[in-house]
Amino acid sequence: MMSLAVVPVVVWVGLFLYLVALDRRVARAQSHVRREDDL
Amino acid sequence: MTSGEAMRGPTGGRTFPVLLQAAVGALMLAGIVAAFAAEPVRNAAGLPAFTMGGHGAKIVFFHVPCAWLAVLAYLVGAIEAVRYLSTCRRAGRRAQAHDERCAAAMEVGLVFGVLATITGSVFSHNEWGMYWSWDPRQTSIVVVLLLFAAYLVLRGAIEDPMMRARISAAYTLVAVVPAMFMIWVLPRLPQIVTLHGGANQAVVGGGLGPGYRLVMYGLLLPAFVGLFAWLIDLRMRVATVEAGNEDEVVLGGMRVGEVSR
Numbered sequence: 204m205m206s207l208a209v210v211p212v213v214v215w216v217g218l219f220l221y222l223v224a225l226d227r228r229v230a231r232a233q234s235h236v237r238r239e240d241d242l
Numbered sequence: 243m244t245s246g247e248a249m250r251g252p253t254g255g256r257t258f259p260v261l262l263q264a265a266v267g268a269l270m271l272a273g274i275v276a277a278f279a280a281e282p283v284r285n286a287a288g289l290p291a292f293t294m295g296g297h298g299a300k301i302v303f304f305h306v307p308c309a310w311l312a313v314l315a316y317l318v319g320a321i322e323a324v325r326y327l328s329t330c331r332r333a334g335r336r337a338q339a340h341d342e343r344c345a346a347a348m349e350v351g352l353v354f355g356v357l358a359t360i361t362g363s364v365f366s367h368n369e370w371g372m373y374w375s376w377d378p379r380q381t382s383i384v385v386v387l388l389l390f391a392a393y394l395v396l397r398g399a400i401e402d403p404m405m406r407a408r409i410s411a412a413y414t415l416v417a418v419v420p421a422m423f424m425i426w427v428l429p430r431l432p433q434i435v436t437l438h439g440g441a442n443q444a445v446v447g448g449g450l451g452p453g454y455r456l457v458m459y460g461l462l463l464p465a466f467v468g469l470f471a472w473l474i475d476l477r478m479r480v481a482t483v484e485a486g487n488e489d490e491v492v493l494g495g496m497r498v499g500e501v502s503r
Binding site: 205207208211212215216219222223225226229230232233236239 | 257258263266267270271274275277278279472476479480482483486
């Protein structure tokens, strides 16, 4: 049974890394919008 | 509203703390491993109480938090709708933030509602022999999903932002009544025959041992709630960027003569 756990673990790690990357991308876009606002 | 407020959008650029992100990742990972490591459910005679040698019950670790988050999303949406309607007269970033949070909660709620339906269908197939049997609880989740979807359709159909926010908030408050009835009341009526066997049988009096409760309440439920909060925060910040881009599109599409006029 434990060997089956590899599949959801890999899926979750992939999803988590994708979410972190998306979070950083949105943060960069936000700071870009803020910079333009300041200009 | 000043153009600065419009460009910054409703949240003003708040971010979900990195420590909380790490906590969500670690709790979910630990929960997945613990769910697979947990002993299979056995009845009093020591025989497997579910299919797959008793392991068939383990899908509740993921199904139940998803279903709870769909309910939580509806409640967050309703609270934000009330907060929007009570502040919308003073049009500003705070009222806009309540509207955006309500929309984000409804979107994320629909996602978790769909996940609850899919995981429930898998359990239904394994334990009861078919993916869908129009059990009262299955019927109620369909109605709740339709209420979520109708919110998004309604929101997408109105262009004026103020009108869209007001009508969406009013819809959320009207729809929360049948949604809560379908989730909390209908499946528990004594005359209703359901395969789920009454109130939250997976958790309350359903035979789950302390180990299962620890995995559910100690690891996976906090992980799912954290994921829910993270997704709402992310959706709000995307709305912030979109608000900025819309401003750019409007300014970019305006001719010089229109600006000077």
